[in-house]
Amino acid sequence: MPERLSTEEIERLARKRAAAKIGWYFHAAVYxxxxxxxxxxxxxxxxxxxxxxxxxxxWGLGLALHGISVFILGQGSGLRENLVQRERERLQREQDRLDGR
Known part of the structure; x- marks a missing residue:
């Protein structure tokens, strides 16, 4: 089950996703x-x-893959968020081990 995000985390994630979409639109325009x-x-x-x-x-193939990573995989419930969550948990376990917990 996904954890609840704080207001700051929501703001950071929204800005990050908006920046990724702007990056894709810029990429498409240059293309x-x-x-x-x-x-x-x-x-x-x-x-x-x-x-x-x-x-x-x-280049069209590259643009399409970029679009998939931004608009499909970067939506929050996809592969990317699951991998981020796994890495976050792994890093937290390492920190807990180092702290002697």
Missing amino acids: VIVNTGLYFMSEQGFGIRRWSLGPVFG
């Missing part, structure tokens, strides 16, 4: 701008035709 430029360069004959499709698909 569109850069790949649009690459497309026009490839159409103007700077090399083999349609070479811009490689970066579109490769």
Whole structure:
């Protein structure tokens, strides 16, 4: 069962998640701008035709994985939060052992 969060923890988590989403939106904007430029360069004959499709698909895969990590895995009830909780418990056990408890 998940533990109740304090107001400060809620604020910190909300800010962290908002920052992750802003990071993804920035990543998506740069992806569109850069790949649009690459497309026009490839159409103007700077090399083999349609070479811009490689970066579109490769970077697109990276953008999709980034989106999954932000919007699906980072929602709180997913894999990420479970791993964080396990690490928190492991670290607390180590601290308790060091403190002689």
